[in-house]
Amino acid sequence: MSANHDDHHDAPDGHGRALRLGIGGPVGSGKTALTAALCRSLGPSLRLGVVTNDIYTTEDADFLRRAGVIDPDRIMAVQTGCCPHTAIRDDIAANVDAVETLEERFGPLDLVIVESGGDNLTATFSRGLADRQIFVLDVSGGDKVPRKGGPGVTSADLLVVNKTDLAPMVGADLTVMSRDAAAVRDGKPVLFTSIREDRGAHSVAEWVAGVVDSWRHQHSHSHLS
Amino acid sequence: MTKALVRARAILRTGLDDRGLTRIETIRSDPPLTLRQTAPGEVHLVSTGAGPLGGDHLRLDVEVAEGTSLTVRSIASTLVLPGAGRSLMEIHVYVASGATLVFAPEPTVLAAGCDHRMTTAVTLAADASLFWREEIVFGRHGERPGRCHSRFDATAGGRPLLRQEFVVGDPEADGSPAVFGTARCVGSTLITTETPAEGPKSEPREAEVAEGVAVLPLAGPGTLVSALAADAVELRKRLSWGESRVSVQAGSPARATVGLRPPASRFP
Amino acid sequence: MDGPATGAPAVNGATLGLPPTQTAASGMPLTHGLAGLLLLADSRLPAGGHAHSGGAEEACRTGAISGPEDLARFLRGRLATAGRVAAALAWSACEAAQAFSRPDKESREPGSPASSGQARVADPETAWRLLDAEADARIASPAQRLAGRTQGRLLIRTARRIWPSTALETLARAVPDGAHHPIALGVAAQAAGCTPDQAAMAAAYTSVTGAATAAVRLLGLDPVTVHRLLAELPYDSVIAEQHDWSALPAHAAPALDLLAEQHLRTEVRLFVS
Numbered sequence A: 001m002s003a004n005h006d007d008h009h010d011a012p013d014g015h016g017r018a019l020r021l022g023i024g025g026p027v028g029s030g031k032t033a034l035t036a037a038l039c040r041s042l043g044p045s046l047r048l049g050v051v052t053n054d055i056y057t058t059e060d061a062d063f064l065r066r067a068g069v070i071d072p073d074r075i076m077a078v079q080t081g082c083c084p085h086t087a088i089r090d091d092i093a094a095n096v097d098a099v100e101t102l103e104e105r106f107g108p109l110d111l112v113i114v115e116s117g118g119d120n121l122t123a124t125f126s127r128g129l130a131d132r133q134i135f136v137l138d139v140s141g142g143d144k145v146p147r148k149g150g151p152g153v154t155s156a157d158l159l160v161v162n163k164t165d166l167a168p169m170v171g172a173d174l175t176v177m178s179r180d181a182a183a184v185r186d187g188k189p190v191l192f193t194s195i196r197e198d199r200g201a202h203s204v205a206e207w208v209a210g211v212v213d214s215w216r217h218q219h220s221h222s223h224l225s
Numbered sequence B: 001m002t003k004a005l006v007r008a009r010a011i012l013r014t015g016l017d018d019r020g021l022t023r024i025e026t027i028r029s030d031p032p033l034t035l036r037q038t039a040p041g042e043v044h045l046v047s048t049g050a051g052p053l054g055g056d057h058l059r060l061d062v063e064v065a066e067g068t069s070l071t072v073r074s075i076a077s078t079l080v081l082p083g084a085g086r087s088l089m090e091i092h093v094y095v096a097s098g099a100t101l102v103f104a105p106e107p108t109v110l111a112a113g114c115d116h117r118m119t120t121a122v123t124l125a126a127d128a129s130l131f132w133r134e135e136i137v138f139g140r141h142g143e144r145p146g147r148c149h150s151r152f153d154a155t156a157g158g159r160p161l162l163r164q165e166f167v168v169g170d171p172e173a174d175g176s177p178a179v180f181g182t183a184r185c186v187g188s189t190l191i192t193t194e195t196p197a198e199g200p201k202s203e204p205r206e207a208e209v210a211e212g213v214a215v216l217p218l219a220g221p222g223t224l225v226s227a228l229a230a231d232a233v234e235l236r237k238r239l240s241w242g243e244s245r246v247s248v249q250a251g252s253p254a255r256a257t258v259g260l261r262p263p264a265s266r267f268p
Numbered sequence C: 001m002d003g004p005a006t007g008a009p010a011v012n013g014a015t016l017g018l019p020p021t022q023t024a025a026s027g028m029p030l031t032h033g034l035a036g037l038l039l040l041a042d043s044r045l046p047a048g049g050h051a052h053s054g055g056a057e058e059a060c061r062t063g064a065i066s067g068p069e070d071l072a073r074f075l076r077g078r079l080a081t082a083g084r085v086a087a088a089l090a091w092s093a094c095e096a097a098q099a100f101s102r103p104d105k106e107s108r109e110p111g112s113p114a115s116s117g118q119a120r121v122a123d124p125e126t127a128w129r130l131l132d133a134e135a136d137a138r139i140a141s142p143a144q145r146l147a148g149r150t151q152g153r154l155l156i157r158t159a160r161r162i163w164p165s166t167a168l169e170t171l172a173r174a175v176p177d178g179a180h181h182p183i184a185l186g187v188a189a190q191a192a193g194c195t196p197d198q199a200a201m202a203a204a205y206t207s208v209t210g211a212a213t214a215a216v217r218l219l220g221l222d223p224v225t226v227h228r229l230l231a232e233l234p235y236d237s238v239i240a241e242q243h244d245w246s247a248l249p250a251h252a253a254p255a256l257d258l259l260a261e262q263h264l265r266t267e268v269r270l271f272v273s
């Protein structure tokens, strides 16, 4: 089915559209910082859009706009009515609408990042919204968090453990975190970052670029379809 | 209930004189609905006798001819009183192309025990201008109002512009923070914004909101000022503020600002 | 697995070869349309409704709603005004969608509801734009129009995947930015097999449930108390057969307009509307 550009109710099936990347994780772990870092590193080579799910205000969207890492119009904020989990998992309609609005306005895009409003460890993105997802933890929650698991930690396509610069201060043992995460994640990748020190989160950006690349190959738009 | 009889019917029509100025062509009225011309292109509703009373059926027809302008005001507020059955006030208006109507009577006050129905149908040609103010006061001082159901329908260029009903004295809606809140009066002013026959669409207009009043650009070519207040004086103040915001936004010093401001009443 | 394709042992009349025991006067089973109604009215329907408070968030913020008594008055007023208008629009939309989907126009009885609406005189897309303009004329507040269209667009997107139908497609084409929510609901209801009355019931019900839930979340009210308020509301009183689109109910709620506009200008907010 070809997209009808006069009809803003489309539900594209993945062909010829951007990869949708969910970034989830507890409040304060560095999701917005990571989003900004990815825009910084990938902005020059990929066409980007960002959807934020702020809990209260448009703070995350405003932060990203001020950070100047992406054209402010390419950031859309979604309100979640007290339920950030609902908006990324059970009722994704508003987020899908935001993503499709961005694609329609600025498309074609390569990557749309959807930052969740901040979750507990059980929250994951619906496959109807995110094609791939990153779960962001930080070391200050303690080094036991990966062991506790939860769908976010175990099933995300990439687990990011952020704020490694704080590890000595909070007494978190990164080798323990690394070993526990590997044990519950069945071989899926884990990356340690300090976005404070590496403002482009280069290891994560590299992973994302790889994912976008293979998405493009799998879903390249056939102009005959 | 017996069928209401038309007790009074008033008709008002404008036309152009030889010099191209508005003149009142027809002015016919029946007590208690009495019309008086007070200036060129201006007519006042003068109530002779109390009312409407329950059972009264009043009808006013207004036709503003092409290129003319008419202002309709009233000397005093209309006090709706109980009587034998329901009272009805029916207004039918046609504003032709290039014509302007300012309709700004004093408020309708709903006395205790009244049972009133108001219907207004305004048909606007595509480039007609309208300033229409309606104020309803829920009872005289300290009085619980009777019932009132009003319906206002305006179409512009054949398309629906504004349709709104108010029900006062309905236990479901009275005192509801969703409907009138703690207000004792409700009012609105519909101001149509002239749409040029051709050329680009006008700038998107911004809504504005202040204590008890909102300036609401409609989907069609018009703006509604909508207000709630504790008393009639406050209500008028709020509506006037909103009306002035519409003129400011309209920007053009032409009819939108000058012609559509209701002139100050000649009556103290 | 053995047995019939339906899996579990069937005990309904159809499978046992019995005629349906209960039928309404129309010849339809009495449960006709109910499954669609339940799905559409369920707050778990993934169509974005959970993020709208229908003015309740702003009313809570300003203190206009502070407890169950205020909330009850808020809900009653909302139902009697916005709910009544929504119900009428949904009724009309569902009825028009039914009329469009009826292959043989002659089969409509003269004077029956199906032959009444403007649907008959226009092609579907023109008719949808007309009904949508009637909705616009009843919603003075731009903030409320925006919220209504957003919810309508989200519902159409969701509904056309659940209950694909020609009427949903033509509605999506006719109003690309999203038809007003009650119209989307009425057309979705027809696609889901509901009657116009059921569509109107879904509209009346969803006109108050979002506000009620929002108040529970924002004020920490006892959810059972609030559900009792919902149970006591006179939904039936706002549902009626409709014939003339220009004459549909147009009950205004100036306080809701003020709340909607203030809400849009409030910095800290959890809900879209």
Ligand SMILES: Nc1nc2c(ncn2[C@@H]2O[C@H](COP(=O)(O)OP(=O)(O)O)[C@@H](O)[C@H]2O)c(=O)[nH]1
Binding pocket: A025, A026, A027, A028, A029, A030, A031, A032, A033, A034, A118, A162, A163, A164, A165, A166, A193, A194, A195, A196, A197
């Ligand atoms: N020390 C340190 N602080 C960080 C790092 N990444 C983010 N932060 C800070 O952590 C706080 C929360 O980050 P934010 O991205 O808003 O978290 P979110 O709620 O997950 O979006 C902010 O004050 C960031 O500056 C990091 O690598 N190290």
Ligand SMILES: [Mg+2]
Binding pocket: A031, A032, A033, A060, A115, A117
């Ligand atoms: Mg954030």
